[in-house]
Amino acid sequence: MKKKIAIIGSGIGGLTAANLLIKNSDIEIIVYEKEKMLSLDEGYGIQLAPNSISILNKIGFGNINKNDIFNPLKLNFYSNNNKICDLDLGKFNNESIKYTTLQRSTLIEFLKDKLFANNFRFGKEVRKVSKIKDKLLINFSDHTNDLVDFIIVSDGVFSNTKSIIEKKDIKPRYNGSVAIRTVIKFSEEFDYESKNISLIMFPNAHVVIYPINKKNDFNLVCIVREKLSQNYDIHSIIKKKILSKNKNLENLLKADLNLWPVYVTKKPIKSIHDNVFYLGDAFYTFVPALAQGASQSIEAAFELFNLLNENKKNVQNLYFKRRLKRTKQINKRSKFNYFGFHISNPLLEILRNFFLKRLVINKNFIQSYLGKIYK
Numbered sequence: 001m002k003k004k005i006a007i008i009g010s011g012i013g014g015l016t017a018a019n020l021l022i023k024n025s026d027i028e029i030i031v032y033e034k035e036k037m038l039s040l041d042e043g044y045g046i047q048l049a050p051n052s053i054s055i056l057n058k059i060g061f062g063n064i065n066k067n068d069i070f071n072p073l074k075l076n077f078y079s080n081n082n083k084i085c086d087l088d089l090g091k092f093n094n095e096s097i098k099y100t101t102l103q104r105s106t107l108i109e110f111l112k113d114k115l116f117a118n119n120f121r122f123g124k125e126v127r128k129v130s131k132i133k134d135k136l137l138i139n140f141s142d143h144t145n146d147l148v149d150f151i152i153v154s155d156g157v158f159s160n161t162k163s164i165i166e167k168k169d170i171k172p173r174y175n176g177s178v179a180i181r182t183v184i185k186f187s188e189e190f191d192y193e194s195k196n197i198s199l200i201m202f203p204n205a206h207v208v209i210y211p212i213n214k215k216n217d218f219n220l221v222c223i224v225r226e227k228l229s230q231n232y233d234i235h236s237i238i239k240k241k242i243l244s245k246n247k248n249l250e251n252l253l254k255a256d257l258n259l260w261p262v263y264v265t266k267k268p269i270k271s272i273h274d275n276v277f278y279l280g281d282a283f284y285t286f287v288p289a290l291a292q293g294a295s296q297s298i299e300a301a302f303e304l305f306n307l308l309n310e311n312k313k314n315v316q317n318l319y320f321k322r323r324l325k326r327t328k329q330i331n332k333r334s335k336f337n338y339f340g341f342h343i344s345n346p347l348l349e350i351l352r353n354f355f356l357k358r359l360v361i362n363k364n365f366i367q368s369y370l371g372k373i374y375k
Contacts, residue, residue, distance in 0.1 A: 009155030013280030013297030015111035045219025203344035
């Protein structure tokens with residue numbers, strides 16, 4: 001008899017899991033989304049390292065329109081407006097697996113198009129989950145229900161489903177910074193390398209700019225340390241924390257800007273039900289300083305797919321143990337980067353820049369620090 005799997009949330013992790021699991025004829029998958037339709041209008045950029053591209057290639061990512069993605073070869077480091085050094089991203093690539101940047105909506109649309117319309121249920125918000133023998137009964141807010149063998153929860157850092165399932169209030173914590181995002185067009189006023197990623201470091205802030213396709217669209221995100229507030233003044237924050245240090249960014253920051261407080265997970269949890277799994281940001285949300293959020297969602301989906309596909313016993317314990325180990329590895333580097341990018345002490349800044357120049361060309365360090373993440 002087929003195993004039925006409910007995937008809660010239609011983000012990158014959930015849709016990747018659906019695309020992988022649908023290949024198994026012994027599994028039936030349904031993606032439940034609380035919104036009325038799949039959102040394809042979020043045009044902000046994401047970075048995908050080789051560890052996630054190798055997985056996406058298994059579901060045909062290699063055939064995506066090449067004009068809709070970009071393959072930067074370098075990560076350029078700047079201190080204010082002075083270039084320090086660059087990291088060769090090409091060393092992690094091969095002919096079919098390359099470090100890739102693109103719009104989030106491009107990836108979502110690619111993943112959606114690989115599924116069938118009957119794999120989706122929209123307007124479905126989880127209200128209750130009950131254990132019935134070895135199965136799970138999901139009750140939705142529209143008074144419908146479904147009985148399933150497994151639930152994969154992939155509805156983001158603010159996952160309400162997690163609190164409902166675990167029968168306790170589970171909330172992320174504010175990490176003390178905000179993300180300010182925009183998409184810009186290339187122009188002659190663009191002072192950074194148009195074919196690579198630029199990381200500009202400031203006291204208590206950093207800015208990342210990179211191409212997201214071959215149509216001259218660039219993603220720009222500022223991560224700025226800022227107290228939590230109900231009324232942020234975006235332009236005041238930008239002027240005080242960024243433009244006061246680097247006027248060259250002024251023209252790039254005239255576009256429409258959007259701000260989000262950055263929340264991170266307190267700690268990963270294993271569900272009280274052995275057939276419930278948390279995926280992507282619902283499992284753990286990282287500090288935005290290693291560009292591994294989307295890649296880890298994809299990687300986790302593949303890990304869970306393999307365990308379910310192989311019909312492993314004690315799947316939840318195996319999945320949680322492996323994800324916890326990987327999460328600790330990523331989290332440690334993310335926090336270290338976040339600290340290094342935001343150094344405010346002038347002496348420490350000089351030391352950071354000095355060591356960074358040497359570390360990016362140290363093969364052993366790069367292989368240990370990034371190679372283990374990107375493989």
